[in-house]
Amino acid sequence: KQEVTQIPAALSVPEGENLVLNCSFTDSAIYNLQWFRQDPGKGLTSLLLIQSSQREQTSGRLNASLDKSSGRSTLYIAASQPGDSATYLCAVGHFNKFYFGSGTKLNVKP
Amino acid sequence: GAGVSQSPSNKVTEKGKDVELRCDPISGHTALYWYRQSLGQGLEFLIYFQGNSAPDKSGLPSDRFSAERTGGSVSTLTIQRTQQEDSAVYLCASSLGGGRQPQHFGDGTRLSIL
Secondary structure, three states: OOOEEEEOOEEEEEOOOOEEEEEEEOOOOOOEEEEEEEOOOOOEEEEEEEEOOOOEEEEOOEEEEEEOOOOEEEEEEOOOOHHHOEEEEEEEEEOOEEEEOOOEEEEEEO | OOOOEEEOOEEEEOOOOOEEEEEEOOOOOOEEEEEEEOOOOOEEEEEEEEOOOOOEOOOOOOOOEEEEEHHHOOEEEEEOOOOHHHOEEEEEEEEOOOOOOOOEEOOOEEEEEO
16 A cells, blocks of 8 residues: 655744655556645645656746655745645545645744 | 535534534535544544445544435534534535545534533
8 A cells, every 4th residue: 555754744944944745655656646735624725746657847946856766755945934834735646546645744934 | 505504513412412424515516425523633424425425434433423415415424412522523525526626625514512
């Protein structure tokens, strides 16, 4: 069974810092990997989707990388802002299912 | 509507009662997922519908849980004889199909069992 782990569980940084969130998975036979953010009391908002044949995806200040062979993905957030404060989850698509990590709770201090 | 719609947004009920949670997916999305998110936890897969195929029920935690999807669109998740451990946020997602397409989530139903 696919296991997805996210480290750290929580992170607090001052505004303006660049930061990296980590996601690891145990089975490299994945279709894709998706990063989401979740605001309190809300559902998940998709940030980036990396197909298994891709190495990275970029959207604005966000960059996600994928290394299938090592079972790792990173989400890089440049010039963090207080509005980036949320929980970030990664999910790997495997056949018809998605397996989620427990998330990293990010707090960006003004 | 433009996104996935779930109702009710909050549900409080007494232990032992049955509850129904509704999900209205994005129009044209053939795949529909139900997940459960307990406090401070990741998402736990419950059930997956794809078109007219038999649903993948492998994530349902007990026979008190069931789900149906009528006409390939709206889905209802039913929990019978609710227990306190059923308290969680139940999230629905839809996609164009399969594990290669991005999922779009509703805001969830927060279920509290007294």
